[in-house]
Structures are given as structure tokens and as C-alpha cells.
Amino acid sequence: MAIDFSVEPEFQEKLDWMDAFVAREVEPIDLYFRDQVNPFDRSNETANALIRPLQAQVQDRGLWACHMGPHLGGQGYGQVKLALMNEILGRSLWAQVVFGCQAPDSGNAEIIAHYGNAEQKQLYLRPLLDGEISSSYSMTEPQGGSDPSYFTCRARRDGDEWVISGEKWFTSNFKYATFMIVMVITSPDVPVHRGSSMFLVPTDTPGIEVVANVGVGMNESLGDGDHAYLRFNEVRVPAESLLGDEGSGFKIAQTRLGGGRVHHAMRTVGVAQQALDMMCERVLSRETKGSLVAEKQSIQHWIADSWIQIQQFRLQVLHCAWLIDNEPDYAAVRQHIAGIKVQTPKVYIDVVYRAMHAHGALGVSNQMPLMSMWVSGPVMGIVDGPTEVHKDTIAKQVLKSHRPSDGLFPSQHLPSRIAGARQYVESRIEHEIANL
Numbered sequence: 001m002a003i004d005f006s007v008e009p010e011f012q013e014k015l016d017w018m019d020a021f022v023a024r025e026v027e028p029i030d031l032y033f034r035d036q037v038n039p040f041d042r043s044n045e046t047a048n049a050l051i052r053p054l055q056a057q058v059q060d061r062g063l064w065a066c067h068m069g070p071h072l073g074g075q076g077y078g079q080v081k082l083a084l085m086n087e088i089l090g091r092s093l094w095a096q097v098v099f100g101c102q103a104p105d106s107g108n109a110e111i112i113a114h115y116g117n118a119e120q121k122q123l124y125l126r127p128l129l130d131g132e133i134s135s136s137y138s139m140t141e142p143q144g145g146s147d148p149s150y151f152t153c154r155a156r157r158d159g160d161e162w163v164i165s166g167e168k169w170f171t172s173n174f175k176y177a178t179f180m181i182v183m184v185i186t187s188p189d190v191p192v193h194r195g196s197s198m199f200l201v202p203t204d205t206p207g208i209e210v211v212a213n214v215g216v217g218m219n220e221s222l223g224d225g226d227h228a229y230l231r232f233n234e235v236r237v238p239a240e241s242l243l244g245d246e247g248s249g250f251k252i253a254q255t256r257l258g259g260g261r262v263h264h265a266m267r268t269v270g271v272a273q274q275a276l277d278m279m280c281e282r283v284l285s286r287e288t289k290g291s292l293v294a295e296k297q298s299i300q301h302w303i304a305d306s307w308i309q310i311q312q313f314r315l316q317v318l319h320c321a322w323l324i325d326n327e328p329d330y331a332a333v334r335q336h337i338a339g340i341k342v343q344t345p346k347v348y349i350d351v352v353y354r355a356m357h358a359h360g361a362l363g364v365s366n367q368m369p370l371m372s373m374w375v376s377g378p379v380m381g382i383v384d385g386p387t388e389v390h391k392d393t394i395a396k397q398v399l400k401s402h403r404p405s406d407g408l409f410p411s412q413h414l415p416s417r418i419a420g421a422r423q424y425v426e427s428r429i430e431h432e433i434a435n436l
């Protein structure tokens with residue numbers, strides 16, 4: 001099948017509109033609310049008054065909540081188009097909220113659309129898709145994030161209720177969320193991929209205790225972060241809070257992450273390009289030791305390295321998105337999704353670091369956005385599982401298409417190959433001479 005990342009002219013028009021709209025209408029909001037209002041906080045009336053008319057314009061253009069598949073009421077654009085959209089959205093903090101596709105709300109909306117009942121859709125999905133409420137996703141535990149087999153937070157059935165006990169860690173945006181989707185062990189005696197389940201839990205349910213609000217990097221002060229350390233003290237939820245089948249939590253968690261990783265990766269392409277643009281402008285504007293900084297060979301190599309890295313990564317992400325659109329077997333795409341997940345922090349950290357360094361003191365100061373951009377690089381290497389875990393996935397998939405050698409030496413062992421070739425060629429010579 002031919003690989004084709006092109007989009008029809010009508011969609012390109014939408015992308016061009018998005019590009020100009022984000023620059024003109026959304027980036028000023030990033031700057032206006034900088035550090036003051038969190039995009040997930042729906043209680044700020046000034047922010048709501050500013051954002052709602054922008055969201056209406058996005059809806060009119062058919063660009064709202066586009067991650068939802070057509071069977072779930074979305075546009076059905078597919079991952080390549082979503083990737084191209086996210087490349088633009090990556091430039092702005094508020095853009096995802098304006099376009100109704102911010103994580104974790106996007107993945108949570110998909111889960112409820114698939115597995116929620118009519119009441120849950122009415123109470124949570126509709127207002128979530130309308131941008132009226134925020135949500136959280138709660139899976140990681142303090143003693144085990146990368147390896148769910150260490151999870152201990154449990155739910156037991158009691159009559160027509162489930163009772164949840166245990167701790168969760170790094171539940172982002174809990175303090176702004178109306179509900180959360182929590183992955184909990186329901187059958188401790190079987191492996192976690194068969195023994196965990198998903199629950200929809202309103203954040204004001206009695207028994208939920210915030211042990212701490214944890215912050216990231218230097219952007220949030222100690223004790224006032226956006227990532228909640230939660231304790232579930234016998235939290236009771238009705239039986240219908242279970243989403244999907246009992247024991248299907250791990251499977252649901254896996255499928256919700258694929259598209260999200262493509263979007264993270266393509267937003268990183270947008271950020272990296274922004275950093276390269278800043279770097280180029282700066283080095284063309286400043287002189288030192290008798291020449292422009294842009295004329296120093298080390299800087300030129302950094303510009304070239306950054307450009308190559310962005311181009312390669314952009315193509316890798318688009319290819320992965322294209323595979324998701326064209327390959328019905330999710331297992332065949334897994335290693336590609338893991339590949340872009342591994343590259344996301346690498347490209348982010350490398351390109352933003354070079355841009356920051358090329359700006360000198362200004363680059364690491366709080367008068368440029370580069371330092372706070374850069375902090376997001378290491379975060380990308382941790383969220384949704386650390387790099388090493390995804391490398392394991394890639395290696396396992398790659399190894400599946402290889403076999404051990406038959407003999408003592410590898411199949412490319414030269415003396416064995418030469419002996420085999422000699423035997424074959426000599427028999428042919430004998431044959432050809434006999435036929436002369």
C-alpha cells in the first residue's frame with residue numbers, strides 16, 4: 001500500500017485557519033493568564049467568557065473534539081489529520097482546551113462513550129465534550145507506576161456497590177475535576193492484565209482524601225501542584241460505576257493511550273519547531289567575537305541537527321498515525337507507537353536545550369519561555385510510562401520476527417558461508433562444464 005500523508009485541499013484550509021486562529025486568538029490568552037489560571041479550571045468566569053466564543057468558532061469549523069471517532073459522534077478525521085492538527089496545537093497551552101481535545105479529558109471521553117451507560121453519558125460525557133467540566137485519570141500508585149503488577153488499590157463488591165480502598169499517585173488536575181476514571185484491582189488472585197477494572201468516580205465522593213498536591217519542576221510551588229496523591233478510604237460507588245467488563249481495566253487503559261501518544265508526539269514537533277525558530281532568530285541577531293553567532297560552526301551544526309531531528313521525527317509520527325489509520329491489527333502498530341513515545345522526550349530535550357543554550361543567560365531566564373518548555377521534556381519521558389518500558393516493547397516486537405541460528409555460529413559467519421558457497425558454485429561449474 002502506498003504511504004500517503006497528504007490531505008485534501010478542504011482539510012488543508014482548515015489547518016491554515018487553525019494556524020492563524022491559534023496565533024491570533026489563543027496564544028495571547030496563554031500570555032494573559034500565564035501562571036494565573038489553569039486551563040483545566042472551569043470555575044474562572046473571565047477565562048470562560050474569553051474561551052467560549054473561541055470554542056464556538058472551532059465547533060462551527062468542524063474542528064471540536066476531533067479525537068472522538070465517527071461512531072462516537074466525532075468527525076472521523078483519522079490519526080494523520082489529528083496529528084497535523086496537534087502539530088499546531090502544540091504551540092499553545094490553552095489551544096487544546098479551545099479545541100476540546102486536552103488530555104486526559106480526551107481519553108476519558110472515549111472510555112465513557114464506549115462503556116458508559118445513558119445516565120453517565122448525560123451527567124459526564126455531554127458536559128465534558130461541551131467543555132463545561134474537567135476530569136482526571138487515576139492509575140499510577142505511589143509504590144508502582146511502570147509496573148502495574150505492584151498495584152494494590154482494590155475494589156470489592158458489597159451488594160449493589162463497589163468499595164474502593166488504597167492509594168493513587170499523580171492524578172493530574174484532580175483539584176479541577178468533576179469526576180475521574182480510576183483503574184483498580186478487582187481480582188487480586190489473577191495477573192493485573194485480567195484482574196483490574198475501570199470505575200467512574202465523582203471527585204466529591206465521600207472517603208476520597210487528598211494526601212498532597214504534587215507539583216512538577218519549578219512551575220508549581222511545594223504543596224500546591226496539580227497532581228494529586230489520593231487515598232481512597234472505603235470509597236463507595238454504585239455498581240454501574242464499573243466501566244466495561246470486570247477485569248477489562250488493563251485492556252481499556254492500553255487502547256486509550258495509542259492516539260494520545262501520537263498527539264503528544266506531534267505537539268512536540270510543534271514545540272521543537274518553535275524552539276528552532278527562536279534559536280535561528282536569536283543567532284542571526286547577535287554578534288560575538290567578531291561575527292554573528294549564526295556564523296559559528298557549532299551553532300550551525302546545532303541548527304542542522306535540530307532540523308534533521310524534527311524532520312525525521314515528524315515523518316516517524318505521521319507514519320505511525322498513517323499505520324493506525326490503515327492497519328486494523330493494533331498489535332502490529334504497537335511498536336511504532338512505542339517508537340514515537342521513546343523519541344518524544346529525546347527530540348524535545350535536544351532541540352529545546354540547544355535553543356536555550358544559544359540564547360545565553362536570556363535563554364535560561366524567566367524572560368524567555370525556553371526553560372519552562374525544557375522542563376516538559378523530561379516529563380514526556382515519564383508520563384504514560386518511562387522510556388525504558390517502551391524500549392522493551394519495541395525490542396520484544398522486533399525480536400518476534402527473528403529466529404536463533406541453526407548451528408553453533410551465526411548465519412552470517414563468513415567461513416561457514418564461504419564453505420557453503422564454494423560447494424554450491426563448484427557443483428554448478430561441474431554441471432555447466434558437463435553441458436558444454
Ligand SMILES: Cc1cc2nc3c(=O)[nH]c(=O)nc-3n(C[C@H](O)[C@H](O)[C@H](O)COP(=O)(O)OP(=O)(O)OC[C@H]3O[C@@H](n4cnc5c(N)ncnc54)[C@H](O)[C@@H]3O)c2cc1C
Nearest residue numbers: 137138139140144145146170171172382383384385386388
Ligand atoms: C506530569 C505527570 C503527570 C502524570 N499524570 C498522571 C495521571 O494523570 N494519572 C496517572 O495515573 N499517572 C500519571 N502520571 C504518572 C506516570 O504515568 C508515572 O510516573 C509513570 O508511569 C512512571 O511510573 P513511576 O513514576 O512510578 O516510575 P517508576 O516505575 O518508579 O520508574 C522509575 C524509573 O525506573 C526505570 N524503569 C522502570 N521500569 C523499567 C524497566 N522495565 N526497565 C528499565 N528501567 C525501568 C526508569 O528509568 C524509570 O524512569 C503522571 C506523571 C507525570 C510526571
